[in-house]
Amino acid sequence: MKINDVILQTITKAVSFIILAFSIFIFLAGHNNPGGGFIGGLITASAFVLLYLAFDMEFIKSVIPIDYIKLTALGLLIAVLTGVGSFIFGQPFLSHTFGYFDLPLLGEKTELATAVIFDLGVYFTVVGITMTIILTIGEDQS
Amino acid sequence: MSFLHYVIILPFIFVLLVPFLYKYFNKIHTGWFILTLPIGLFSLLMSYLPTISDGQIIKHDIGWIPSLDIHFSVYLDGLGLLFSLLITGIGSLVVLYSVYYLSKESEKLNTFYTYLLLFMGAMLGVVLSDNIIVLYLFWELTSISSFLLIAYWYKREKSRYGAQKSMLITVFGGLAMLAGFILMYIMSDTFSIREMISQIDTMSTQSLFVPAMLLILLGAFTKSAQFPFHIWLPDAMEAPTPVSAYLHSATMVKAGLYLVARFSPIFAGQGEWFWLVTGFGIVTLFWGSFNAVRQTDLKSILAFSTVSQLGMIMSLLGIGSLSVLANPTENAYFYAVATTAAIFHLINHATFKGALFMMVGIVDHETGTRDIRKLGGLMSLMPITFTIALIGTFSMAGLPPFNGFLSKEMFFTGVKNVTQAEFFNLQTWGILIPVLAWIASIFTFVYSMMIVFKTFTGKHQPEKLQKKAHEAPFGMLIPPIILVSLVIVFGIFPNILTETILLPTVTSILPSVLDGYGVVSEISHWHGWNLELFMTIGVIAIGTLLYLTMKKWKSIYKLFPDRFSFNRFYDRTLVRMEKNSNWIMRKHMTGYTRDYLVYIFSFIIMVLGYVLIKYTTFIWPAEQFLAPIQTYEWILAISTVLAAAAILKASSRLTAIILIGVVGYMVSLFFVIFRAPDLALTQLVVETISVALFLLCFYHLPELRREMRNIRFRITNLLISIGVGVIITFIALSVQGVNGLESISRYFVENSYKKAGGDNIVNVILVDFRGFDTMLEIIVLGIASLGVYSLIKLRLEGRDSIHENK
Numbered sequence: 052m053k054i055n056d057v058i059l060q061t062i063t064k065a066v067s068f069i070i071l072a073f074s075i076f077i078f079l080a081g082h083n084n085p086g087g088g089f090i091g092g093l094i095t096a097s098a099f100v101l102l103y104l105a106f107d108m109e110f111i112k113s114v115i116p117i118d119y120i121k122l123t124a125l126g127l128l129i130a131v132l133t134g135v136g137s138f139i140f141g142q143p144f145l146s147h148t149f150g151y152f153d154l155p156l157l158g159e160k161t162e163l164a165t166a167v168i169f170d171l172g173v174y175f176t177v178v179g180i181t182m183t184i185i186l187t188i189g190e191d192q193s
Numbered sequence: 194m195s196f197l198h199y200v201i202i203l204p205f206i207f208v209l210l211v212p213f214l215y216k217y218f219n220k221i222h223t224g225w226f227i228l229t230l231p232i233g234l235f236s237l238l239m240s241y242l243p244t245i246s247d248g249q250i251i252k253h254d255i256g257w258i259p260s261l262d263i264h265f266s267v268y269l270d271g272l273g274l275l276f277s278l279l280i281t282g283i284g285s286l287v288v289l290y291s292v293y294y295l296s297k298e299s300e301k302l303n304t305f306y307t308y309l310l311l312f313m314g315a316m317l318g319v320v321l322s323d324n325i326i327v328l329y330l331f332w333e334l335t336s337i338s339s340f341l342l343i344a345y346w347y348k349r350e351k352s353r354y355g356a357q358k359s360m361l362i363t364v365f366g367g368l369a370m371l372a373g374f375i376l377m378y379i380m381s382d383t384f385s386i387r388e389m390i391s392q393i394d395t396m397s398t399q400s401l402f403v404p405a406m407l408l409i410l411l412g413a414f415t416k417s418a419q420f421p422f423h424i425w426l427p428d429a430m431e432a433p434t435p436v437s438a439y440l441h442s443a444t445m446v447k448a449g450l451y452l453v454a455r456f457s458p459i460f461a462g463q464g465e466w467f468w469l470v471t472g473f474g475i476v477t478l479f480w481g482s483f484n485a486v487r488q489t490d491l492k493s494i495l496a497f498s499t500v501s502q503l504g505m506i507m508s509l510l511g512i513g514s515l516s517v518l519a520n521p522t523e524n525a526y527f528y529a530v531a532t533t534a535a536i537f538h539l540i541n542h543a544t545f546k547g548a549l550f551m552m553v554g555i556v557d558h559e560t561g562t563r564d565i566r567k568l569g570g571l572m573s574l575m576p577i578t579f580t581i582a583l584i585g586t587f588s589m590a591g592l593p594p595f596n597g598f599l600s601k602e603m604f605f606t607g608v609k610n611v612t613q614a615e616f617f618n619l620q621t622w623g624i625l626i627p628v629l630a631w632i633a634s635i636f637t638f639v640y641s642m643m644i645v646f647k648t649f650t651g652k653h654q655p656e657k658l659q660k661k662a663h664e665a666p667f668g669m670l671i672p673p674i675i676l677v678s679l680v681i682v683f684g685i686f687p688n689i690l691t692e693t694i695l696l697p698t699v700t701s702i703l704p705s706v707l708d709g710y711g712v713v714s715e716i717s718h719w720h721g722w723n724l725e726l727f728m729t730i731g732v733i734a735i736g737t738l739l740y741l742t743m744k745k746w747k748s749i750y751k752l753f754p755d756r757f758s759f760n761r762f763y764d765r766t767l768v769r770m771e772k773n774s775n776w777i778m779r780k781h782m783t784g785y786t787r788d789y790l791v792y793i794f795s796f797i798i799m800v801l802g803y804v805l806i807k808y809t810t811f812i813w814p815a816e817q818f819l820a821p822i823q824t825y826e827w828i829l830a831i832s833t834v835l836a837a838a839a840i841l842k843a844s845s846r847l848t849a850i851i852l853i854g855v856v857g858y859m860v861s862l863f864f865v866i867f868r869a870p871d872l873a874l875t876q877l878v879v880e881t882i883s884v885a886l887f888l889l890c891f892y893h894l895p896e897l898r899r900e901m902r903n904i905r906f907r908i909t910n911l912l913i914s915i916g917v918g919v920i921i922t923f924i925a926l927s928v929q930g931v932n933g934l935e936s937i938s939r940y941f942v943e944n945s946y947k948k949a950g951g952d953n954i955v956n957v958i959l960v961d962f963r964g965f966d967t968m969l970e971i972i973v974l975g976i977a978s979l980g981v982y983s984l985i986k987l988r989l990e991g992r993d994s995i996h997e998n999k
Binding site: 077081082083084085086087088089090093094096097100101103104120123124126127130131134143144147149162164166167169170172173176177179180181183184185187188189 | 256259870871874875878879881882885886888889890949950951952953955956957959960961964965967968971972974975977978979981982985986
């Protein structure tokens with residue numbers, strides 16, 4: 052049976068970008084407002100899942116050519132390296148710091164924190180894991 | 194970070210470079226790049242020799258996990274320097290040798306050098322660490338790298354067998370040692386060996402002292418292949434010959450000796466220590482040399498010979514420990530000569546045994562076999578190799594003028610002196626020690642002669658060899674030539690070693706004895722016509738006789754049936770363990786999700802229920818903590834319950850999935866009401882994604898069936914569901930009832946902005962305060978996703994073969 056999913060596909064085309072933008076917002080807002088790497092990663096993954104649901108799997112694979120297992124590895128690597136990075140400054144593992152900088156476009160006294168780099172690792176890992184699990188189960192045609 | 198830290202860390206940094214060197218410079222053998230490291234480290238360490246000879250020590254600390262008293266502290270004294278020189282020195286020669294031994298066309302050089310460097314770094318870590326936890330870490334890393342190197346040709350059945358055997362035995366010992374270390378920590382409240390030594394007086398009277406000693410010795414004996422744990426070493430000979438020369442003769446197997454030497458200042462003077470170290474050492478010495486004679490494979494002979502020589506050094510360390518008890522103190526040298534002999538022989542053994550292993554590797558490489566029944570008459574074909582073999586074996590047999598002769602004489606002096614000791618019942622049993630030592634030396638002589646004469650003299654049998662025998666390439670001969678030159682140099686001028694390295698090393702083993710008495714005397718060749726010399730002459734005479742009449746008495750080896758050997762015991766234990774574990778697993782791993790849920794939930798009920806009842810933690814919440822329940826809260830709660838109850842009655846899977854989604858969304862609404870936006874957001878997204886996941890794989894799931902099993906099945910389900918519900922409700926209520934304790938949330942409220950610069954407490958906890966938890970959690974998630982991936986993908990590819998196995 053061929054399902055007519057024109058409506059779903061049309062909406063997905065618009066909505067998925069809104070979700071993706073929102074997920075990045077949530078990720079960056081994390082330090083001071085609700086959000087963070089974990090939620091951000093999940094929302095990004097949900098945008099991807101929506102795409103996979105609305106369109107053909109092979110098609111989306113060619114549009115988003117990401118190896119999610121490698122993405123997981125990258126995320127874990129970022130998280131661990133952030134921890135190791137504090138050794139360079141003679142601090143115990145996973146020490147974080149933050150500071151306020153005047154940056155163009157972003158305005159004065161923008162806060163930059165090393166915790167965000169760690170959170171980025173969490174973000175990548177969560178996207179990678181969710182997509183790996185969903186795609187492996189989804190692709191399993193037997 | 195001091196230079197000593199870099200000595201340990203540099204090999205690990207080189208490991209990171211190996212893949213790139215192998216890939217992008219594949220025209221040049223990777224070994225040439227690696228060679229620079231041990232040579233550089235060796236020269237660096239040599240430059241500290243004068244400092245150490247002066248009796249100074251070098252110590253540096255870095256806090257690693259300061260809160261647990263674990264510091265990456267490095268400590269360079271005579272003993273540490275001697276071992277690190279051996280590791281880097283023999284390491285350089287072995288890497289050079291491996292360049293010619295392993296062809297760059299057919300072997301995977303990147304893995305080989307990765308493992309070898311891992312081992313080198315770990316071994317340096319063992320001998321330079323002062324903190325026993327760090328020492329333990331590196332200790333196990335040597336076991337693992339040894340495992341990987343033995344299994345280098347992992348397609349061979351025997352390599353895998355040998356690797357597994359060595360791993361099981363040495364890691365078993367390592368774990369025992371860890372337990373011993375923890376006992377030491379309980380007694381002394383420190384992980385530093387230095388600080389323990391300063392507390393000997395208070396430690397030695399405690400009841401845990403002897404158990405700690407036994408456990409640590411177990412670690413040392415398994416690593417140094419002492420009887421009856423020696424069985425792993427002959428099987429480890431499946432490794433490439435450079436590895437055997439390096440790990441299984443010169444360095445790793447000596448880690449146990451190092452440990453005994455390192456802990457001597459603490460344990461020396463105890464009767465148990467003396468009897469165990471000396472006893473196991475002497476028995477190993479005898480058993481190893483006795484069994485070496487029956488072997489026909491050159492590498493097996495060398496393996497048993499290594500076992501036997503390790504036993505000899507071990508026993509000498511035990512005898513040396515008597516010097517702590519010597520009275521008057523001036524007599525200390527009477528026993529300390531054994532310790533000097535141990536260290537001297539350790540150096541000598543590294544030189545001649547290293548050369549012999551390389552020699553065997555050359556023979557194997559150029560003829561294609563190591564079986565002495567096929568070899569013979571190679572003297573004229575491989576004259577240089579023959580010379581190396583001759584010098585190496587004569588030194589091993591204890592013949593003058595080589596260094597083995599000197600240490601063998603000192604060994605005889607050591608065991609002779611034991612008989613005059615007046616403690617630990619030595620008057621009655623002590624005589625066994627020199628007798629066994631002497632008999633073992635005869636067998637040592639016999640197998641030494643076998644190695645050189647069965648290989649190089651007699652009739653050449655080219656028809657039995659796979660290759661046409663010829664001399665090895667020059668580069669392959671350089672490392673053994675350097676080693677046999679050292680054999681001769683140390684043999685003729687032994688005193689270049691005494692002041693420079695022997696004295697500081699012996700001082701670090703027996704600090705209380707030797708302080709103030711520079712008692713490592715000159716080593717000389719001629720002591721007059723004394724007992725030691727007659728013992729040597731006896732060894733040569735009887736040894737020659739036994740070698741010539743070997744055919745007549747060889748049948749005595751048949752008196753030991755294989756059925757009762759330790760190898761057979763090991764194999765049977767392994768099989769039985771596998772069978773039993775399999776049985777236990779089959780009993781409870783049924784493959785039904787329902788059974789696993791029963792285990793999990795009954796465990797929850799039992800543990801939590803036990804805590805609730807045992808500690809009477811349940812308190813009905815006091816009136817002032819209870820807020821009035823609003824109408825919309827009632828509505829939410831009732832809808833959640835209704836949705837949950839409806840799942841039970843759902844007739845199709847789709848309905849059930851949607852209903853589970855409803856429960857999830859309701860819960861996230863609760864989070865919204867109780868002002869937990871992060872949780873609400875996460876819960877919403879998780880619900881959405883899991884519903885989507887179900888929809889994706891929905892088509893593949895089988896039809897939903899109502900399991901109408903027997904009454905027992907249903908009653909179990911009923912009991913468990915009621916149990917979980919009741920327990921969780923009680924816990925939720927008592928959480929509200931706890932009023933005496935202050936909540937930790939106050940700390941986070943106050944500090945999250947001040948210390949971590951974030952307003953969102955939840956996020957700050959996740960990434961900063963409890964960042965370590967988060968990191969481990971995402972690692973667990975990563976492993977889980979890989980698990981899902983491999984389960985599904987492997988099932989697809991391997992389905993047929995799995996069914997066949999059933």
